[in-house]
Structures are given as structure tokens and as C-alpha cells.
Amino acid sequence: MKKREKRGHRVRLLRLAVAVVLFFVIIVVSFGQQEFSVISKLGLEVTGTVQSLSTGVIGYFSEILAGYRELINVREENRRLRAELRWRQAATSQYLEAVATNVRLKELLGLKENLPDPTITARVIGRDPSLWFKTLTIDRGSSDGLKRGMPAITSEGIVGQVINTSPNYARILLAHDPNSAIDVIVQKNRIQGIIRGDGHEFILHYVLRNSDVEKGDPLITSGLGDVFPKGVSVGRVSEVVHSPRGMFQHIRVTPAVDFSRLEHLIIIMRKSSLTE
Amino acid sequence: MIPVFFGLGLLLLAIQTTIFHLMPAWLGRPDLLFLLLVFIALYCEPFRGLILTLLLGLLVDVLSGIYLGVIPLVYLLFFLGTKALTRHLALQDSINQVHVVVVGFLTTTAVGHLLTSLLAPEYYQLWNWSLLLQNLVILSVICLPFLHLCHHLQRLIGGTPPLSVLTFLSFKRRSSSANRFKS
16 A cells, blocks of 8 residues: 555656656747747737737726716817817818929929838737836737837837737837837937937937037937838937046936837838848 | 636736736736745645646746746746745745745746846846835735635635536535425
């Protein structure tokens, strides 16, 4: 009886040891992969579906709540919006006229029209569960044409880049993550630098000490590296520190985008050297 | 048991990645999945616990971070370490559960950070003491009710076969006597 018990215990231990070794092998094989494996893609599909459902339910209740709130002062807002609409219509008419003139002049000059890259909108369905990385999940994936390296923006400015995709979902590395680096220029004098995130805002690197950068200066993407299109808003300089040593200034930048309130993004489907 | 706790883990992960981010940051975003891992490491049978830990680790790995493979490894090490300690120390006592959660969370976070730094020095990883301490306080406060809830769930699914939950809720069938004239 005791022998049988001992044997059973040994078999259990052996089974457990085999499982541990097997699991370690699975994990070690997946180490450091840049692209998602089939298991990871399946994982993102499963979690993405649950996140999408959860976001949908939250959105439904938020809309009901927002509806009640918006009822207050709705007449006054309606009047204001009508006035704004009239102004916008006038502006649009002027804009269309300017575009028509531009096209005519381009034709006259024989310039080749530069077509913009196609875009796709995506809904944010989840955020990074850890405290240490700044990523989010969107409801568009490789079946929509998304690829690693494609830039994500909003009407306010840059958001980040696609880092992983599964057929229906993708993950975005936000621009304020320390692993993100974007080439930018100061709009007023075209001084170039690279912004990196610190989890909350950006730090502008490699700006020489004698460069003229002041608090409040707007930054835009430089277009170098062929990832982000040129001229997208990045943020404004919030602090400039001239340290007595070193070649460069220490510059902090407030992002143009509020990363905590992102709901919808625009993915620019441009092929760059980073796009795989 | 594995599908139920895997489903619970998935649900907790969805809550952490969606609902918690809609709430103000000062309220904190506790790592509820870690509490589930503590429960699995303390009370689940080793083989099933191992599978659950790996599956949940792979899920978190997909949603968090940019260097794949570190989180499942850290979770697995935590599971094996806690299981080994449980054989010698009374970690399953309710007083010690708080210590396991606090020490375990600090250790797993530090090991994860260390592993990422060693395996991928080109990647930067944030380290924020205030967020870490806030998370620790919240986890230590909610860990006992959470683990109690998990115990209840385990009893519910472990004691009876899956479908008998329904019969448990329904009325008991009266045993009929062979003598139909007996009142």
C-alpha cells in the first residue's frame, strides 16, 4: 500500500516536472519576439473580444448619462452651434475656392499631385493593464490592412505607432512611453530634435545649448524617418532648463493629445521602412 | 475548474484594461489578476495551477509590455516559489495572505523589471514608487475579501459536477416508497 502511494507520488512529481520544463521551453521560445506568434494572436483575439464587449457596455451607459447631462442648456448651445455653422459654411466656401485655385495653378505649373496616404479610424477598446508600459488596444487589425510601424494620430496630434497586430485587433505603443522616439522640429525656427516619453509627457533631446527654444513653442513632426507625415502637431514646450554643463538643453514638452482620454484614433496606412 | 478561473481571469483583465481607466487616476488601478494568481498559487492543485498561471501569463503578455515572454516567466516563478514556501510555512492562514500579496507583488514587479533590463537593455521600463505603493495598499486591503470570494467559487465548482449547480438550486426529489398505500 505504502509502495503504491510512493509510486503515485513519484508519478505526480514527474508529471509536474515535465510540465514545468515544457512551460519554460514555451516561454523561452517566445522571448524577445517582435512579431506576435499564433498563440499571442489568439490571445489578443480572445482578450480583444472581451475588451470590445466591455467597452461597448460602458459606452452604452456613458451615452445615456451624457444624454441627460447634455439636456441642460441645450437651447443656448443650439443657438451657438447655428452661429458657428454659418461661420464654418462661409469658411468652407472660401476653402473650396482656394483648393480650386490651387489645383488650377498646379495644372498650370505641371506639378504632379501628391496624394495623401489612406487612413482608417479605430476605436480604443483597452489599455495596458500594467503600471510600467503605455500601450492600448484598438479594434482594427491585420485584416483591415494594419501593419507594424504604422502611425496613429488624432485631430489634436500624434498618438503613437502600431506594435503588434492580430486579424481583428492591434496594439499601439503610445508616444509618451519611454520606448517611443519621434523626430520633431520646433515650428518657429525649424530646430530639430527627438522626443521621448517619460510616462506623462515628452522630453525633447539633442537640442543644442545655444538654440533658441522658449516655453510655449509648438513642435511638429519633421517627417524624417518616414514614419509620421510631416507637420503633425506634437505638443508645446513647457519647460526649458539650461544646465551649466553638457552640449544640450533639457526641454520638457506637454503633449498635444490627452492620452488618458483617447477614444478614437486615425491610423495612417503608410508604408515606411519600419512597416513589416 | 481551469475554464472557470481562466474566464474569471479574462474578466478581471477586461475590467483592469477598460473600466479602471475610465475612473480618476487617484482612485488607483489595482492589479486584480495578481490576487487571482495568489489564490491559484496558494490553493490550487499544482498541475492545474501551473496551467492556469501559464495561460493567464500569456494573456497579460499579449496586452502588456513590448518584450514578449517576461510576464509568463515571472508568473511561473512566482507560482513555483509560493508553492515551495507553502510546503514549509503556513501561508494559507488568512493573516499571512496579506503578506504573501504584498511581498509577492513587490517581488514579481522587481523581478519583471530586472529580467526586462537584463534580457532587453534597449527597452526602457517605467518605475513609479507612488503608483506601486498605491497599488500595494489597495491590494492588501481587498485581498482577503477577494480570496474569500475565490474560495466560495472553488467550493461551488469543485464540490459538485458542473451541471449539478442547477440541481443544487432546484427542489430535492422526494424518494417514492415501494408501498403506494403508505402515507
